[in-house]
Amino acid sequence: MNDIFSLVDWSRAQFALTAMYHWLFVPLTIGLSVIVAIMESIYVRTGKTGWKNITKFWMTLFGINFACGVATGIILEFEFGTNWSNYSWFVGDIFGAPLAIEGILAFFMEATFVAVMFFGWNKVSKRFHLVSTWLVAVGVSLSALWILVANAWMQNPVGMEFDPAQMRNTMTDFWSVAFNAVAMNKFFHAVASGWILAGVFVMGVSAWMLWKKRNIDMSRTSLQIGAWFGLVGIVLTLWTGDGSAVQVAKVQPMKLAAMEGLYNGKVGQELVGFGLLNTDKEVGDTEKEAIHYEISIPYGLSILANHDMNTFVPGINDLIDGVALSPEGDTVNTVSYADRITIGKKAQDALRAYDNALRANDSIAMQAALVDIKDNYKYFGYGFLDKPEDAVPPVALTFYAFRVMVMLGGYLLLLCILAIFACRWRTSWLEKSWFHLVAMISIPLVWICSQAGWIVAEVGRQPWVIQDLMPTGVAISDLNAGSVQFTFWLFAVLFTMLLVAEISIMLRYISKTSKTDIENNPHI
Numbered sequence: 001m002n003d004i005f006s007l008v009d010w011s012r013a014q015f016a017l018t019a020m021y022h023w024l025f026v027p028l029t030i031g032l033s034v035i036v037a038i039m040e041s042i043y044v045r046t047g048k049t050g051w052k053n054i055t056k057f058w059m060t061l062f063g064i065n066f067a068c069g070v071a072t073g074i075i076l077e078f079e080f081g082t083n084w085s086n087y088s089w090f091v092g093d094i095f096g097a098p099l100a101i102e103g104i105l106a107f108f109m110e111a112t113f114v115a116v117m118f119f120g121w122n123k124v125s126k127r128f129h130l131v132s133t134w135l136v137a138v139g140v141s142l143s144a145l146w147i148l149v150a151n152a153w154m155q156n157p158v159g160m161e162f163d164p165a166q167m168r169n170t171m172t173d174f175w176s177v178a179f180n181a182v183a184m185n186k187f188f189h190a191v192a193s194g195w196i197l198a199g200v201f202v203m204g205v206s207a208w209m210l211w212k213k214r215n216i217d218m219s220r221t222s223l224q225i226g227a228w229f230g231l232v233g234i235v236l237t238l239w240t241g242d243g244s245a246v247q248v249a250k251v252q253p254m255k256l257a258a259m260e261g262l263y264n265g266k267v268g269q270e271l272v273g274f275g276l277l278n279t280d281k282e283v284g285d286t287e288k289e290a291i292h293y294e295i296s297i298p299y300g301l302s303i304l305a306n307h308d309m310n311t312f313v314p315g316i317n318d319l320i321d322g323v324a325l326s327p328e329g330d331t332v333n334t335v336s337y338a339d340r341i342t343i344g345k346k347a348q349d350a351l352r353a354y355d356n357a358l359r360a361n362d363s364i365a366m367q368a369a370l371v372d373i374k375d376n377y378k379y380f381g382y383g384f385l386d387k388p389e390d391a392v393p394p395v396a397l398t399f400y401a402f403r404v405m406v407m408l409g410g411y412l413l414l415l416c417i418l419a420i421f422a423c424r425w426r427t428s429w430l431e432k433s434w435f436h437l438v439a440m441i442s443i444p445l446v447w448i449c450s451q452a453g454w455i456v457a458e459v460g461r462q463p464w465v466i467q468d469l470m471p472t473g474v475a476i477s478d479l480n481a482g483s484v485q486f487t488f489w490l491f492a493v494l495f496t497m498l499l500v501a502e503i504s505i506m507l508r509y510i511s512k513t514s515k516t517d518i519e520n521n522p523h524i
Contacts (some may be wrong), residue, residue, distance in 0.1 A: 025069030031198020087475035109139035152183035199230025207439030271300025337388035345384025
């Protein structure tokens with residue numbers, strides 16, 4: 001039993017490691033591809049060689065990051081088969097479809113036109129090259145779309161039914177999967193957050209050049225573009241974040257409760273802006289305070305969850321007892337988690353009965369088992385849990401990651417506004433060391449913000465690989481825990497080396513190229 005627990009933990013750790021390293025590269029790829037396309041569009045419209053050289057400078061940085069993202073992304077997809085084969089079998093018909101589309105359509109588009117983008121200068125027309133650059137940007141976003149469609153389905157499984165004969169789920173409605181409301185919000189939220197990260201990255205690199213007093217005009221221009229681009233990204237992120245919160249309240253209320261450290265809900269629930277969790281608080285405890293020293297926004301969580309300040313927002317204890325919000329925003333008494341475990345075990349017993357009847361060619365027993373499976377399948381995954389508390393995600397990590405994301409997001413909003421103000425009305429600030437330092441420090445901060453958001457999304461849905469249908473411990477492959485542990489450390493070393501190599505190559509390229517006149521150098 002201990003070996004099984006160890007296998008689950010190490011498999012989760014390996015996948016989390018790969019996903020978090022991959023997510024270091026993806027947002028910059030998404031955002032920088034659009035910035036490069038915008039800059040080239042200005043070059044084609046104006047015909048100024050300076051814009052072409054500025055475009056090629058940022059395009060090279062995009063290319064370095066793009067290559068690293070591809071390397072980690074391929075490994076990530078392979079891990080579904082190596083470490084999570086039970087999951088892949090259980091929902092492969094559904095989960096595999098968007099990933100296949102991503103590979104055939106989006107990645108093919110990127111791979112085809114990225115060659116023209118980098119090697120087509122002076123070999124194809126300006127307009128064809130510009131179209132290629134935009135198609136790379138579109139391909140990058142389409143790639144993110146289909147991957148997030150697959151991820152969102154795991155968090156809100158729709159458009160499918162369970163086939164007992166195959167012991168797996170099959171897709172019944174592709175468009176329900178593709179246009180899952182959770183997927184749409186996740187896609188626009190992820191893309192907009194990539195715009196923020198790329199905008200801050202461009203501002204930080206430009207600030208370094210200003211600090212070194214190199215390529216002043218180019219740096220000011222790039223900084224202004226990065227600031228406006230980042231601001232647009234933040235506004236869109238706020239909008240899509242609001243939509244995501246509404247969807248989480250509907251389909252993953254336990255995640256929302258964990259994000260807020262909320263154990264006992266109420267009507268007009270406040271939103272915790274800052275607070276320290278009480279580590280002694282346990283599920284079922286109604287006496288101890290959940291949060292110490294909190295600073296809250298009155299009615300904030302009710303408004304966030306349902307756009308109604310008088311909405312009841314259930315906490316962890318409420319959800320376990322069976323009190324929740326309906327899709328219409330009404331407070332309802334639903335199935336308690338204890339009853340869900342019982343129902344899930346009935347579904348699993350019915351599945352075993354169906355399998356036995358199938359082997360015995362007993363059609364009457366098969367039909368009876370099918371009815372029981374259909375009636376109880378909604379909570380199939382709960383049958384694998386030992387107690388209701390097992391369905392509660394890690395509250396502390398989810399709570400603090402959410403606050404890190406929100407607070408850094410607010411900081412980045414102020415940074416973009418400050419940079420725009422400086423570029424337009426206080427140009428003397430662009431020569432100040434404090435401004436350069438703030439912009440450069442913001443580069444690692446925006447990555448921390450991005451990673452924190454990903455942690456909220458993925459840790460907050462634990463213990464589920466597929467919401468309500470398959471917990472993490474059931475999804476793993478039958479492997480030796482030691483082999484997974486070995487590959488974890490192997491990947492940790494390789495990914496770290498890859499990240500160090502990317503940063504080193506970028507820094508050398510920025511330093512070397514910045515010593516020349518980027519705007520007027522025809523060799524860039």
